[in-house]
Amino acid sequence: MSTKNPTACVLVIGNEVLSGRTQDANIRFLAVKLGELGIPVREVRVIPDIAQTIIDTVNEVRKKFTYVFTTGGIGPTHDDITSECIAAAFGVPWEPHPVAFARMEAAYKPGEFNAARQRMGTMPRGAKLIDNAMSVAPGFQMENVYVMAGVPRVMQSMFEWLAPHLEGGQKVEQRAVHATGLPEGIIADGLTAIQARYPDLDLGSYPYYRRTGNGVTLVAKGVSAADAEACIAEVTALILSLGRTPIPGEAPE
Amino acid sequence: MSTKNPTACVLVIGNEVLSGRTQDANIRFLAVKLGELGIPVREVRVIPDIAQTIIDTVNEVRKKFTYVFTTGGIGPTHDDITSECIAAAFGVPWEPHPVAFARMEAAYKPGEFNAARQRMGTMPRGAKLIDNAMSVAPGFQMENVYVMAGVPRVMQSMFEWLAPHLEGGQKVEQRAVHATGLPEGIIADGLTAIQARYPDLDLGSYPYYRRTGNGVTLVAKGVSAADAEACIAEVTALILSLGRTPIPGEAPE
Numbered sequence: 001m002s003t004k005n006p007t008a009c010v011l012v013i014g015n016e017v018l019s020g021r022t023q024d025a026n027i028r029f030l031a032v033k034l035g036e037l038g039i040p041v042r043e044v045r046v047i048p049d050i051a052q053t054i055i056d057t058v059n060e061v062r063k064k065f066t067y068v069f070t071t072g073g074i075g076p077t078h079d080d081i082t083s084e085c086i087a088a089a090f091g092v093p094w095e096p097h098p099v100a101f102a103r104m105e106a107a108y109k110p111g112e113f114n115a116a117r118q119r120m121g122t123m124p125r126g127a128k129l130i131d132n133a134m135s136v137a138p139g140f141q142m143e144n145v146y147v148m149a150g151v152p153r154v155m156q157s158m159f160e161w162l163a164p165h166l167e168g169g170q171k172v173e174q175r176a177v178h179a180t181g182l183p184e185g186i187i188a189d190g191l192t193a194i195q196a197r198y199p200d201l202d203l204g205s206y207p208y209y210r211r212t213g214n215g216v217t218l219v220a221k222g223v224s225a226a227d228a229e230a231c232i233a234e235v236t237a238l239i240l241s242l243g244r245t246p247i248p249g250e251a252p253e
Numbered sequence: 254m255s256t257k258n259p260t261a262c263v264l265v266i267g268n269e270v271l272s273g274r275t276q277d278a279n280i281r282f283l284a285v286k287l288g289e290l291g292i293p294v295r296e297v298r299v300i301p302d303i304a305q306t307i308i309d310t311v312n313e314v315r316k317k318f319t320y321v322f323t324t325g326g327i328g329p330t331h332d333d334i335t336s337e338c339i340a341a342a343f344g345v346p347w348e349p350h351p352v353a354f355a356r357m358e359a360a361y362k363p364g365e366f367n368a369a370r371q372r373m374g375t376m377p378r379g380a381k382l383i384d385n386a387m388s389v390a391p392g393f394q395m396e397n398v399y400v401m402a403g404v405p406r407v408m409q410s411m412f413e414w415l416a417p418h419l420e421g422g423q424k425v426e427q428r429a430v431h432a433t434g435l436p437e438g439i440i441a442d443g444l445t446a447i448q449a450r451y452p453d454l455d456l457g458s459y460p461y462y463r464r465t466g467n468g469v470t471l472v473a474k475g476v477s478a479a480d481a482e483a484c485i486a487e488v489t490a491l492i493l494s495l496g497r498t499p500i501p502g503e504a505p506e
Contacts, residue, residue, distance in 0.1 A: 012297075015455065015457060016457065016459060017280070017281075017284070017297070018284055018293070018294045018295065018296070018297065019284055019285075019288055019293070019294070019474075020280075020281045020282075020283075020284030020285035020286075020288055020294075021457075021459070021472070022281075022459070023281050024277070024280065024281075027270070027273075027277065027299070028270075028273045028275075028276050028277075029273075030273075031270070031271060031272055031273030032272075032273035033273075035272055035273055040271070040272070041271045041272075041273075042271065042301060043271075043298065043299065043300055043301075044265075044270070044271065044297075044298065044299035045296065045297065045298050045299075046280070046296065046297035046298075047296055048295060048296075075437055075441075075458070075460070076437050076438040076441040077437055077440075077441045077444055077445075077458040078441065078444055078445040078448050078456075078458075079448075079455075079456070079457055079458060112438075112439075114438065114439075114441075114442060115441075115442055116437075116438050116439075116441030116442050116445075117438040117441075119441075120438075151460065151462070153462070184328055184329050184330055184369075185329045185365075185367065185369050185370040185373075186365075186367075186369075187330075188329040188330045188331065188367075188368075188369030188370075188372075189367060189368055189369050191330055191331055192330070192331040192369075195331050195332075202268065202332075203331075203332070204268060204269060204274075204332055205328075205330040205331075205332060206269060206274070206275070207328070207404065209404070209406070219274070221272075
């Protein structure tokens with residue numbers, strides 16, 4: 001796999017997102033941050049706390065993508081099984097990590113580093129630590145798999161630590177234009193023709209619904225800023241030709 | 254697959270969620286609504302607007318799960334390719350749907366039912382329509398695959414129409430208790446023992462972080478309400494034994 005065009009898969013591990021108990025807040029964060037590093041997220045999977053599912057999924061996606069980022073399942077409770085599943089996926093022992101275990105032992109008061117907490121210092125053999133400012137328990141890396149917490153503020157702290165260590169790819173440039181009062185169905189045929197002239201760009205059409213009016217945002221993405229600009233200039237002319245008013249940039253949220 | 258214990262997979266199709274442009278709002282809605290019908294969501298995948306990826310993923314998950322629900326990619330623009338990919342996945346022609354096409358033709362003013370909009374009335378041969386109150390363009394069903402819009406209010410309208418037509422399973426009962434000032438690491442060992450005594454229940458531990466204090470919610474889920482109640486009674490006693498105050502129900506958001 002070329003590291004010049006790296007790809008990422010995000011694995012959200014946990015019954016709480018699948019049951020709808022929790023609104024996931026990690027997918028978008030990772031998608032945006034990884035995109036900024038030139039590491040586009042190409043797939044997300046949300047899977048339950050079932051050992052064989054975790055093991056099989058990790059082994060499938062770590063072969064397919066340059067990077068795999070997991071969130072969830074590394075806490076102290078019985079339903080936190082991500083860490084031992086990663087060990088099983090890599091076929092290595094799950095054992096106290098010399099640095100993490102010692103650090104956690106020192107951080108807790110005598111008698112409080114119990115069996116449950118010791119699980120958080122137990123990792124696949126060979127794991128490299130992912131530190132964070134929020135919790136004494138670190139995440140870890142095994143080859144191209146990065147194992148992080150599910151709690152958003154802890155995950156974000158881990159990712160901020162991790163980001164400078166990731167090898168990014170070409171930055172994606174994007175330009176946008178939007179128009180209120182423009183149904184997608186009217187501009188679609190013209191967009192198809194423009195997209196065909198810019199095969200290296202991804203021209204996306206995103207309808208929006210606002211109290212102030214419905215409309216559509218058109219976004220051109222690619223490694224060439226000049227191409228993205230030329231493409232959006234054509235879209236702008238198309239909007240004018242349809243008798244609507246093009247407004248540069250994305251529609252405000 | 255037993256319809257007594259049906260399962261669901263949600264496929265979110267679209268670059269906008271993978272790029273972080275859009276915060277997905279469909280996963281949680283479907284997870285909650287399907288859970289209420291006794292059709293637990295067992296996997297979610299977010300995949301890009303790439304034809305072969307859509308086709309392969311649909312063919313993989315429709316064999317694995319009782320139901321597959323897709324969102325996104327059925328609008329009029331060039332990046333809306335879900336419908337023709339479903340046809341390819343099922344190996345059937347993609348052609349004007351007699352009912353949907355005629356209905357849409359009648360709904361638009363003369364000359365406005367253009368090529369782009371006609372795509373929304375074009376479906377895999379044999380598709381059954383999924384109506385909705387928001388848009389003249391319907392979703393559709395092919396065997397156990399339900400193809401819906403990505404725009405949340407349209408998707409929700411389609412799902413509300415669809416829900417009475419789905420064969421649900423056993424309703425999942427749940428009981429909960431929470432305690433502020435209780436770290437997960439302290440209660441974890443006791444929870445493991447309780448979970449072991451209720452193998453038919455799913456006992457989940459969910460830490461929360463509030464201005465008013467951090468704590469943990471414990472949720473027991475299963476088909477037996479009596480078991481869930483007995484389990485949470487044991488968890489309540491465990492919390493008391495740890496010198497904390499158990500509060501029935503989930504922690505308020």
